[in-house]
Amino acid sequence: MKVKKTIKAKIVYLTKVKQQLLEEEYDNLQRFLKGEPVKLYSANKQQAKRFYKMIKPNKEYPISVRKDLLKVEQRGTKIGKYWARIPVAGRRGEYGLP
Numbered sequence: 001m002k003v004k005k006t007i008k009a010k011i012v013y014l015t016k017v018k019q020q021l022l023e024e025e026y027d028n029l030q031r032f033l034k035g036e037p038v039k040l041y042s043a044n045k046q047q048a049k050r051f052y053k054m055i056k057p058n059k060e061y062p063i064s065v066r067k068d069l070l071k072v073e074q075r076g077t078k079i080g081k082y083w084a085r086i087p088v089a090g091r092r093g094e095y096g097l098p
Contacts, residue, residue: 025088041089
């Protein structure tokens with residue numbers, strides 16, 4: 001039997017830099033799926049090739065982050081109990097979201 005864990009999260013206290021990086025990664029994924037050459041985090045590009053087989057031209061698709069790249073850590077801060085780190089192409093490494 002496989003164990004599955006679903007994490008529901010929201011982004012709080014989003015800075016302008018983090019918002020810009022997230023929006024750029026999302027927009028680049030949409031353009032990549034339509035066949036345009038764009039700067040996209042390599043693991044997100046690989047996942048999109050595997051995950052999205054049929055692309056509808058007028059539909060938007062979510063970013064699917066592989067489980068080995070999503071880091072969820074428990075932290076005792078006032079902002080949030082758990083933090084997630086999501087990799088993006090515009091920044092070396094990844095950045096944390098409460």
